[in-house]
Amino acid sequence: MRAARRAALLAVAALLMVATPAAAAAEPDLARHVDPRIGTVPPGFTFPGAAVPFGMVQNSPDTPNPFAYGGYLATDPVIRGFSLVHLSGPGVPKAGDLPFMPTVGPAMSNDPNVYASAYDHASEQAEAGYYRVLLEQAATEVELTASTRAAMQRYTFPPTPHANVVIDVARSTEGVREGAFQVTGPDEVSGWRKGRYPVFFVARFSRPFSEHGTFAADGKGAGGWVRFDTTTERRVTMRVGISFVDTEGARRNLDAEAPDFDFDRMRRAARAAWNAQLNRIEVTGGTDGARTSFYTALYHAFLHPNVFTDVDGRYRGFDDQAHVAEGRTQYANFSSWDLYKSSNQLLSLLEPDRYRDMLRSLLDDHRLGGKLPRWGEQSIDAAHMSGDPAVPMIVDGFCRGVLDRRTAEQLYDAAVHLQSRRPDELAQHDYLPMQPGRTLEYGIADFALALMADGLGRREDAERWLAQSLRYRNTLDPETRFIRPREADGSWHSPFDPTEETGFQEGNSWQYSWLLPHDARGLYDRMGGDPAALERLDQLFSLPPEAQTALTLFGLRYRDAQWAPSNEHDLQIPWMFAFAGEPARGAGVLRDVQRLYRPTPDGLPGNDDLGGLSAWHVFNALGFGPVTPGAPFYVLGSPQFERVAIRPAGGEEIIVTAPGASTERRYVRSARLNGRPLDRAWFEEALLRPSGALQLEMGSEPDSTWATQRPAVPPSVSDSPLARFGCRPGAAAATAAGGSGVGRARPRLRLSVTPARVVAGQRRRFRFRLMLRHAGGVRPASGRPIRFAGRTMQKRANGTASAVRRQRPPGRRAARRGSRAPGAPPPPSAWSPGARASPGSGPQPVSRGRRARRSPRRRAARRRSAGRRAAARRRAGRMSSTSAPLTRGTVTAIPRVSSDDVTVRT
Numbered sequence: 001m002r003a004a005r006r007a008a009l010l011a012v013a014a015l016l017m018v019a020t021p022a023a024a025a026a027e028p029d030l031a032r033h034v035d036p037r038i039g040t041v042p043p044g045f046t047f048p049g050a051a052v053p054f055g056m057v058q059n060s061p062d063t064p065n066p067f068a069y070g071g072y073l074a075t076d077p078v079i080r081g082f083s084l085v086h087l088s089g090p091g092v093p094k095a096g097d098l099p100f101m102p103t104v105g106p107a108m109s110n111d112p113n114v115y116a117s118a119y120d121h122a123s124e125q126a127e128a129g130y131y132r133v134l135l136e137q138a139a140t141e142v143e144l145t146a147s148t149r150a151a152m153q154r155y156t157f158p159p160t161p162h163a164n165v166v167i168d169v170a171r172s173t174e175g176v177r178e179g180a181f182q183v184t185g186p187d188e189v190s191g192w193r194k195g196r197y198p199v200f201f202v203a204r205f206s207r208p209f210s211e212h213g214t215f216a217a218d219g220k221g222a223g224g225w226v227r228f229d230t231t232t233e234r235r236v237t238m239r240v241g242i243s244f245v246d247t248e249g250a251r252r253n254l255d256a257e258a259p260d261f262d263f264d265r266m267r268r269a270a271r272a273a274w275n276a277q278l279n280r281i282e283v284t285g286g287t288d289g290a291r292t293s294f295y296t297a298l299y300h301a302f303l304h305p306n307v308f309t310d311v312d313g314r315y316r317g318f319d320d321q322a323h324v325a326e327g328r329t330q331y332a333n334f335s336s337w338d339l340y341k342s343s344n345q346l347l348s349l350l351e352p353d354r355y356r357d358m359l360r361s362l363l364d365d366h367r368l369g370g371k372l373p374r375w376g377e378q379s380i381d382a383a384h385m386s387g388d389p390a391v392p393m394i395v396d397g398f399c400r401g402v403l404d405r406r407t408a409e410q411l412y413d414a415a416v417h418l419q420s421r422r423p424d425e426l427a428q429h430d431y432l433p434m435q436p437g438r439t440l441e442y443g444i445a446d447f448a449l450a451l452m453a454d455g456l457g458r459r460e461d462a463e464r465w466l467a468q469s470l471r472y473r474n475t476l477d478p479e480t481r482f483i484r485p486r487e488a489d490g491s492w493h494s495p496f497d498p499t500e501e502t503g504f505q506e507g508n509s510w511q512y513s514w515l516l517p518h519d520a521r522g523l524y525d526r527m528g529g530d531p532a533a534l535e536r537l538d539q540l541f542s543l544p545p546e547a548q549t550a551l552t553l554f555g556l557r558y559r560d561a562q563w564a565p566s567n568e569h570d571l572q573i574p575w576m577f578a579f580a581g582e583p584a585r586g587a588g589v590l591r592d593v594q595r596l597y598r599p600t601p602d603g604l605p606g607n608d609d610l611g612g613l614s615a616w617h618v619f620n621a622l623g624f625g626p627v628t629p630g631a632p633f634y635v636l637g638s639p640q641f642e643r644v645a646i647r648p649a650g651g652e653e654i655i656v657t658a659p660g661a662s663t664e665r666r667y668v669r670s671a672r673l674n675g676r677p678l679d680r681a682w683f684e685e686a687l688l689r690p691s692g693a694l695q696l697e698m699g700s701e702p703d704s705t706w707a708t709q710r711p712a713v714p715p716s717v718s719d720s721p722l723a724r725f726g727c728r729p730g731a732a733a734a735t736a737a738g739g740s741g742v743g744r745a746r747p748r749l750r751l752s753v754t755p756a757r758v759v760a761g762q763r764r765r766f767r768f769r770l771m772l773r774h775a776g777g778v779r780p781a782s783g784r785p786i787r788f789a790g791r792t793m794q795k796r797a798n799g800t801a802s803a804v805r806r807q808r809p810p811g812r813r814a815a816r817r818g819s820r821a822p823g824a825p826p827p828p829s830a831w832s833p834g835a836r837a838s839p840g841s842g843p844q845p846v847s848r849g850r851r852a853r854r855s856p857r858r859r860a861a862r863r864r865s866a867g868r869r870a871a872a873r874r875r876a877g878r879m880s881s882t883s884a885p886l887t888r889g890t891v892t893a894i895p896r897v898s899s900d901d902v903t904v905r906t
Helices: 002-026 247-257 263-278 288-301 343-350 352-369 390-398 405-419 424-429 436-455 459-468 517-527 530-540 545-551 573-580 583-596 612-622 812-816 849-853 856-875
Strands: 060-062 081-083 100-104 125-127 130-135 140-146 150-156 163-167 178-185 188-194 198-205 211-216 218-220 223-228 235-243 281-284 314-316 322-324 624-626 633-636 643-646 654-657 667-673 676-678 682-684 692-699 748-757 765-774 777-780 787-790 793-795 802-804 902-905
Touching: 060 130, 060 140, 100 140, 130 263, 140 263, 150 247, 150 263, 163 235, 178 211, 178 223, 188 223, 188 247, 198 247, 211 218, 235 247, 263 288, 281 288, 281 612, 288 343, 288 612, 343 352, 343 390, 343 612, 352 390, 352 405, 390 405, 390 436, 405 436, 436 459, 436 517, 517 530, 517 573, 530 573, 530 583, 545 583, 573 583, 573 633, 583 612, 583 633, 583 667, 612 624
Parallel strands: 654 692, 748 902
Antiparallel strands: 060 081, 081 100, 100 163, 125 130, 130 140, 140 150, 150 235, 163 223, 178 188, 178 218, 188 198, 198 235, 211 223, 281 643, 314 322, 624 633, 633 682, 643 654, 667 676, 667 692, 748 765, 765 777, 765 787, 793 802
16 A cells, blocks of 8 residues: 555656646746837836846946936937946936946046947847847947846957946936945956945956056046957956945845856846746737737836845845844835825735835834835935825735734834824815815825724724815815815915816826725715716816827826826726726726837836836736725726736736727626626725636627616725725734735634544544635644644634643543542533633643652653654654644634634544
């Protein structure tokens, strides 16, 4: 029998050995669909260079145009350098730190007007993790690749004794600042730059310098050059590590991630990293152009936030000091205002563990900087835009269960602290005078905070924040039925034109009046009911998306009664048709907007803002998207692909099918969720976890009877309790030890019982394993497996917790020796139905009275006997190497569960 079993196991192992390479080879090369040049002309401001997902380094070319906010504009005719720090799609000049530039001939100047070179787009090659271009002035080919904290640049010079690399340390996209440069070896240079934040580097070259020099060793304008003789060997490779802590950190990052000059190996590793990351979503169907736009958008959504810890765990905090991240990764670059309507939801869905560390990073920023950042950039708060956008970012993670209870409580307190930083006029008037847009932004954060307070059991707080989220009612003019600026004395600002930008940031009242998805019902009623709201929505979307983008001058001007797809302040509006029972009209708008995301350099309608627009397009193409920040539910739109496989990290596959989906067949006519009919155009994310299936029937005309009745609309504060918004933090509270509890409405305990050993004539022994089942799979209830050999499982009578312990039921001999009071009835058997621990009693230590009365010889004999039995079980392969009895005093915390949640499998 044992031989047969061994043979079967060997056969299975052989099959796995054969199947594994085939499975790896079958993994799709989704990176081939990525074109980093999309969005590299205004107003996208993306960069085309090399990076890995969430990497610290972005190795990319820079052009000299002052409007090259992301460092590079495809419309510029020259390149001035290849720098190591970039942000994708910012609306103002940022980053471009530490540029390197190959030149030939004299190297006498650090003026980019002197050393910049023309190039031809025909010579450019940009792909995920790799970039190549030919510099015409220097007749030099430049190749770039990257890892998380390091990068390589490979130069193929013409044959010349004067092949140079200029290191213009003090320059960035933001201008020239303080810096330092030094030659630290025959083939090594190092230095730093400090603009609004410091950044350090160490670079090594594949051969010693023939000459070198400096422009200024330290201070403003610092930099230098190194020279090579390439008359015989034309290729020179540079590998470089960066750090935001210090030069030694950069050196360690370099040694760890670029230990040699194997450029092609780093390039392959970067490509593999992108394929693994992009495989979070696999789409089938659609056109080639649609797939390129989709995967490039997903690529852009995974560029930020960025790893900020060095390989030794150190990072620069918001107090400008070095710290060590214990057991986690510190992240930086949170353009929160731009991300809270799309990116946060996408990352928390696809990367729950990484998103948890991002939220912990925010908490650390609060601890060291005194507050949660509004627009975090490296080790500072750039504080762009308005409101408290970090709050919905936190709550989108909390309501999906990615946070343990302790961290959730700390982040909640940090979010509440932001309330004290708001202008006093907000509490005094219940609106901000002449700032209705900012009032609405605070309301979004207040609603999200109410969800979190409710999930933490803070009911009074929840009611308070919920009331504050409705302050918009004090800025909604009952006469015009628009959100309108209001003076401090309570009068309405006059004259009023809803197309004016007065009181709004990057928008007008036509666009901002919809920044109330948490209470769309209340808003529509105050607009005059659903017909009036729909009429206004039709006006807002009366022009094609291309015209709407042109009217805003790509995000610079807001003076029209039109939607602005080029900015994030009104991204939620197309999904809001569903609140009026007209999801098909929203689907038509969403399908039309997909045309703005094209596989061309102008394929982004506005500033990508570190992935904000790109993440929104990912959801739009999937056919569903978030509408209410903080609340984990989605509204159906118009899917672009016939089949989608969503693979969250550490979770199970979610399948969305929409057979026949196309530009013509754009309307969802009916839906099924997990095999059951879905009679509404929205659903909670928890229903897709741990695995789920959403089936959509598409048609060229909408079904006027599907999802149009009032009970089928998404929840609003005016018609629904907080519980209806889908916030399910319970799994997080059960995994305080750090296990992921993502997306499960209720954690479930599973008790597995298996025989440990069966010997004729002896008592039967069992092995137990208590596990917590959640959306990401099965995890131990305390964050690690609990396996023990024993007899008793005590459960508190109120069901709030269970304590597992080993206990000997007192027998008659123990009773005679005083283990119970005289005259007391014998205790029930630990296995009897009536056995319960008293509420709140918790586990009790094992009685040692009987053990203490045994003779030393008898105790030693029992220990030897127990050792022999354990050895026999190990030899039989029936005891796990991690199995061990719980020791005296061990307490295992278990979440609140009902008796229906505990199952015994034998």
